[in-house]
Amino acid sequence: MATPTLANAPTLAQRARNIRRNALLMGEVQGQGYIAQALDIADVLAVAYFHAMRFRAEDPAWEGRDRFLLSNGHYAIALYAALIEAGIIPESELETYGFDDSRLPMSGMASYTPGMEISGGSLGLGLGIAVGMALGLKRKNSAARIFTLFSDGELDEGSKWEAIMSAAHHKLDNLIAIVDVNNQQADGPSKQMLGFEPLVDKLEAFGWFVQRVDGNDLDAVVGAFDAAMAYAEPKPRMIVADTLMGKGVPFLEQREKNHFIRVEPHEWQLALSALNAGDQP
Ligand SMILES: Cc1ncc(C[n+]2csc(CCOP(=O)(O)OP(=O)(O)O)c2C)c(N)n1
Ligand SMILES: [Mg+2]
Numbered sequence: 001m002a003t004p005t006l007a008n009a010p011t012l013a014q015r016a017r018n019i020r021r022n023a024l025l026m027g028e029v030q031g032q033g034y035i036a037q038a039l040d041i042a043d044v045l046a047v048a049y050f051h052a053m054r055f056r057a058e059d060p061a062w063e064g065r066d067r068f069l070l071s072n073g074h075y076a077i078a079l080y081a082a083l084i085e086a087g088i089i090p091e092s093e094l095e096t097y098g099f100d101d102s103r104l105p106m107s108g109m110a111s112y113t114p115g116m117e118i119s120g121g122s123l124g125l126g127l128g129i130a131v132g133m134a135l136g137l138k139r140k141n142s143a144a145r146i147f148t149l150f151s152d153g154e155l156d157e158g159s160k161w162e163a164i165m166s167a168a169h170h171k172l173d174n175l176i177a178i179v180d181v182n183n184q185q186a187d188g189p190s191k192q193m194l195g196f197e198p199l200v201d202k203l204e205a206f207g208w209f210v211q212r213v214d215g216n217d218l219d220a221v222v223g224a225f226d227a228a229m230a231y232a233e234p235k236p237r238m239i240v241a242d243t244l245m246g247k248g249v250p251f252l253e254q255r256e257k258n259h260f261i262r263v264e265p266h267e268w269q270l271a272l273s274a275l276n277a278g279d280q281p
Helices: 012-030 035-052 073-085 091-096 126-139 152-156 158-169 199-205 218-230 265-277
Strands: 067-070 146-151 175-181 209-214 237-242
Touching (some): 012 035, 012 073, 012 091, 012 218, 012 265, 035 175, 035 218, 035 237, 067 073, 067 126, 146 152, 199 209, 199 237
Parallel strands (some): 067 146, 146 175, 175 237, 209 237
16 A cells, blocks of 8 residues: 555645645756646645555556556656655656656656656547556456546547546446646636536536545545545546646746746745745644
8 A cells, every 4th residue: 555654654735745846846957847737736646646546666567556547648747746755756866857868758658657657748548548447457357446637628639528438338437537627728728728617517427426626625635536436336437626727836826827837947946935835834
């Protein structure tokens, strides 16, 4: 189990803070990146890795592991930040982020990075792969589960809706998908690109067990993962996570366009300080 048994194990809030810190440190290496997404999804990743998933940090390819499939490959920086916090990638590799020969390229690549189950870059594909893997695991009578994350922009892709239908058809109760509704895409607010609301109604009509939560409220996210894992009906499970881009760093939360950000050299330290300041009661 990933859950530490030591009495002094970090809390989920500390895990989430460390994931945000790791992402900011990688952002600082390149001076730019998909930082606002890493900040918005850190709470979900903390719960996935430190509350829900079974894995072995020293053996990331362990056959019995729960798989985490990152569909939105540009969120790789967020997943690296979690994999570092989980001890699957050494912290010393932070400084290689985005460079040639690094195991941490800017878009997720399964063949480069321990713990990265699929490659990304082309959006809309991860849920289909998740369906295939979940079906394969069921056929092997494996107790392992598939967790997959995708972004609200990916709902524009028809392939997503094929996968949504297919998961319900195959009664994939070992599949837990999370969609990051940060209401933002590369070209502007999601609403203006291609509206997907009412999302819960649509997903339920497609045969999923659906919960919608504030994705930056750790207790709510824990509750949603617990309910998704405990749900008894033979249906795939979706967590619609409403998040705030830049969460934890006020001057990034307030930016209007946050898809790919450049931050001035001195601002990285300001961002890290803001994150630490937010920890104070
Ligand atoms: C199939 C495909 N089409 C277009 C792109 C270009 N692209 C990269 S990120 C992105 C935005 C997608 O929306 P979302 O992931 O919700 O954006 P974010 O929340 O990260 O701002 C787009 C269109 C892509 N990577 N793949
Ligand atoms: Mg988005």
